[in-house]
Amino acid sequence: MDSTTILHAVDSVFDSELEFLTELVRHPSTRGDEQSAQDFVASELSDRGYELDRWQIDINDISEMPGFSPVIGDYENAVNVVGSLRSRTRSGLSLILNGHIDVVPTGPLDMWDRAPFDSCIDGDWMYGRGAGDMKAGLASNLFALEALKHLGLRPAADVFFQSVVEEECTGNGALACLQRGYRADAALIPEPFAEKLVSSQVGVIWFQVHLKGLPTHVAYAGSGANAIEAATLLFEALHRLERRMNATERRHHDYADHSHALNLNIGKIAGGDWASSVPAWCIFDVRMGVFPGQNLDDVRHMIEETIFDAARNHSFLARNCPEVVYNGFAAEGYSFKDDQSAAARAALAALDRAHSLVVGKPLEHEAITATTDARFFGLYADTPALVYGPRAEAIHGFNERVDLESVRRITQSTALFIADWCGLEEA
Amino acid sequence: MDSTTILHAVDSVFDSELEFLTELVRHPSTRGDEQSAQDFVASELSDRGYELDRWQIDINDISEMPGFSPVIGDYENAVNVVGSLRSRTRSGLSLILNGHIDVVPTGPLDMWDRAPFDSCIDGDWMYGRGAGDMKAGLASNLFALEALKHLGLRPAADVFFQSVVEEECTGNGALACLQRGYRADAALIPEPFAEKLVSSQVGVIWFQVHLKGLPTHVAYAGSGANAIEAATLLFEALHRLERRMNATERRHHDYADHSHALNLNIGKIAGGDWASSVPAWCIFDVRMGVFPGQNLDDVRHMIEETIFDAARNHSFLARNCPEVVYNGFAAEGYSFKDDQSAAARAALAALDRAHSLVVGKPLEHEAITATTDARFFGLYADTPALVYGPRAEAIHGFNERVDLESVRRITQSTALFIADWCGLEEA
Numbered sequence: 001m002d003s004t005t006i007l008h009a010v011d012s013v014f015d016s017e018l019e020f021l022t023e024l025v026r027h028p029s030t031r032g033d034e035q036s037a038q039d040f041v042a043s044e045l046s047d048r049g050y051e052l053d054r055w056q057i058d059i060n061d062i063s064e065m066p067g068f069s070p071v072i073g074d075y076e077n078a079v080n081v082v083g084s085l086r087s088r089t090r091s092g093l094s095l096i097l098n099g100h101i102d103v104v105p106t107g108p109l110d111m112w113d114r115a116p117f118d119s120c121i122d123g124d125w126m127y128g129r130g131a132g133d134m135k136a137g138l139a140s141n142l143f144a145l146e147a148l149k150h151l152g153l154r155p156a157a158d159v160f161f162q163s164v165v166e167e168e169c170t171g172n173g174a175l176a177c178l179q180r181g182y183r184a185d186a187a188l189i190p191e192p193f194a195e196k197l198v199s200s201q202v203g204v205i206w207f208q209v210h211l212k213g214l215p216t217h218v219a220y221a222g223s224g225a226n227a228i229e230a231a232t233l234l235f236e237a238l239h240r241l242e243r244r245m246n247a248t249e250r251r252h253h254d255y256a257d258h259s260h261a262l263n264l265n266i267g268k269i270a271g272g273d274w275a276s277s278v279p280a281w282c283i284f285d286v287r288m289g290v291f292p293g294q295n296l297d298d299v300r301h302m303i304e305e306t307i308f309d310a311a312r313n314h315s316f317l318a319r320n321c322p323e324v325v326y327n328g329f330a331a332e333g334y335s336f337k338d339d340q341s342a343a344a345r346a347a348l349a350a351l352d353r354a355h356s357l358v359v360g361k362p363l364e365h366e367a368i369t370a371t372t373d374a375r376f377f378g379l380y381a382d383t384p385a386l387v388y389g390p391r392a393e394a395i396h397g398f399n400e401r402v403d404l405e406s407v408r409r410i411t412q413s414t415a416l417f418i419a420d421w422c423g424l425e426e427a
Numbered sequence: 428m429d430s431t432t433i434l435h436a437v438d439s440v441f442d443s444e445l446e447f448l449t450e451l452v453r454h455p456s457t458r459g460d461e462q463s464a465q466d467f468v469a470s471e472l473s474d475r476g477y478e479l480d481r482w483q484i485d486i487n488d489i490s491e492m493p494g495f496s497p498v499i500g501d502y503e504n505a506v507n508v509v510g511s512l513r514s515r516t517r518s519g520l521s522l523i524l525n526g527h528i529d530v531v532p533t534g535p536l537d538m539w540d541r542a543p544f545d546s547c548i549d550g551d552w553m554y555g556r557g558a559g560d561m562k563a564g565l566a567s568n569l570f571a572l573e574a575l576k577h578l579g580l581r582p583a584a585d586v587f588f589q590s591v592v593e594e595e596c597t598g599n600g601a602l603a604c605l606q607r608g609y610r611a612d613a614a615l616i617p618e619p620f621a622e623k624l625v626s627s628q629v630g631v632i633w634f635q636v637h638l639k640g641l642p643t644h645v646a647y648a649g650s651g652a653n654a655i656e657a658a659t660l661l662f663e664a665l666h667r668l669e670r671r672m673n674a675t676e677r678r679h680h681d682y683a684d685h686s687h688a689l690n691l692n693i694g695k696i697a698g699g700d701w702a703s704s705v706p707a708w709c710i711f712d713v714r715m716g717v718f719p720g721q722n723l724d725d726v727r728h729m730i731e732e733t734i735f736d737a738a739r740n741h742s743f744l745a746r747n748c749p750e751v752v753y754n755g756f757a758a759e760g761y762s763f764k765d766d767q768s769a770a771a772r773a774a775l776a777a778l779d780r781a782h783s784l785v786v787g788k789p790l791e792h793e794a795i796t797a798t799t800d801a802r803f804f805g806l807y808a809d810t811p812a813l814v815y816g817p818r819a820e821a822i823h824g825f826n827e828r829v830d831l832e833s834v835r836r837i838t839q840s841t842a843l844f845i846a847d848w849c850g851l852e853e854a
Contacts, residue, residue, distance in 0.1 A: 105700035272695035273532035
């Protein structure tokens, strides 16, 4: 099949792709509320003849697997959707096309120029929470296959279209796909990293720090007995740890020139009940990055040591030792670059060919400072995982948006990559 | 009437007083939830033949009065209760017996040895949120009158028993009593200051600081863009202001030897939505004390100047100017000691006599570092307001408790004071 024909086929289905994406962004799939979006995806897959698998994640099934992240709360609404497209000939290499359906909270609505889930196209961009991260990727995965179908073709190997939950807090959605038995010769995850291949990704640990102690009427407020102000001391100590962890000699080689790859973020805080009561409690949520290859237990140890050391020198905290609670990401770093397997090299070469044909330039690589679900495939299933997706802006921010021409190009590259990696057969 | 007889009469009704107090503490009258406690008080007053007045506070009625504090939210459940005991003879001086029904939040329940509203007596103490601050005072007010009734007597002047809401956040409950027309020759408020007379009280300003700005994915976290961490910079600036405001040369004379009468309390905080999103917003609540005589507008100006000055030197805050919102106490300080009127001197002398008879020592005075509703009577109704109540511990804290023998003594002093100030007539 001539590659130009495939590129044109993507153009032919691109309006439908934008319709699909517009509708998908309108489903406000924040954590715990992914059902309507998954319903929509499942129905689109069924209509197109995919073999549908839809299941609720049971923590008991995955909690002993490597890569599992602890979660507080239940998984009543954590439902994965996988559509399988089976090949008759199975002459090529199989492929997982993965994307996550969950999106992060919107933050204050008045910071958005329009309602975050009221997706709309303005010029070259589609706006909306999740438009970039990563519903455009889900759309690209589906419509790369649609483009081939438009030509009367389909992959000559099994392809699994995965729409998973929990990417933004644990990765347990992707992990549950492994537990369910989904395997392939490679995985592609179109996370929005501006048409570059993610060569490495950091790991992420989430933890909460709980402070609690004896309060009093503010009339008797003494220095040091305020749980909210005690928290700020720990912020400083944690930022000192962050600086140490980013030190040149500690860096993974793919981050050698990155002066601050590991970000520590104080992301959320709540404390106190009453302006005139000295606050007895404060809870804050932290996200910390780690390099590929770093042992998470070692990092947890450093975090706890940092907090407890700082606490020992503080009048309030010394008497009321902080508690560290891990509730969310326990994600190791992953370096695709370090995977020297023949499969990884072959997958990279195929993607490079596809990208170069579409963009006219070789594929650039980037070591990113975030995590993705790629680690599950790469670290725990011996499956090279290519993270390669469109250009987006303000992901996790306000007025999140995705560049639609980059979505078109990613869809084209993906269709070419499928044709190359899986081969094609008649639909 | 022989004073010993009155003291014994208090002893006779003291078991009933403890029953009343035990029941009153069981009504969890935190802000917005005072109804069941007020129902109970109203029914106890009705049963005893008081003329009952019960009304919902209408902000429109009081918002233009001096002493009004702004409130966010509605007053749907802000209901005052006043029971009037009219004299036939009106030969003595009239009296307001005031107390507040509202209590501050409990904080984390697991910090309490037993449930905060499950009042109980253990040894010399009654435990429970509000037991000290100030339901024991309400009980004392009522049972001082009950003791006289036990002797077949009642005050020879009108006495108004007031159970008001909103003391812990605005004082608008006491203000509404003024608006309703209640006036007397003196007021007594048995706030729990350990059987001392409050010679002066500080004023209190509540304000919220709202921070909001552009967040981003934590992968791109840069220094200074974090609303939660930006807040901590303002904490420091506000504490510098606090130190300046407590400087020797700025002190009211009744606080000349008090090195830190004005406490600034960061009492509550909330910010951010997601551990892996740089927080775009943070709101914190502050309580600041002011000296008697200090102009609140001047203090507000200093607060705003402090915040805006600090903001100008901070990369995030300079671009996203903090907003200061006043929502709660706009309370001036009040010095009973500065009231040189004949009425104030007479009231003090009468209380001193009563106290000395009960305790065997002269009444001690204390300039306190909190506010009370006394300011409304003293500043805006030309009514000397005696703040004099039992000994309590851990008010606004955990395991709040009141010393029951001190409650007995305060009830006795109050009964003697009524007999002296109002005179007595046959019931």
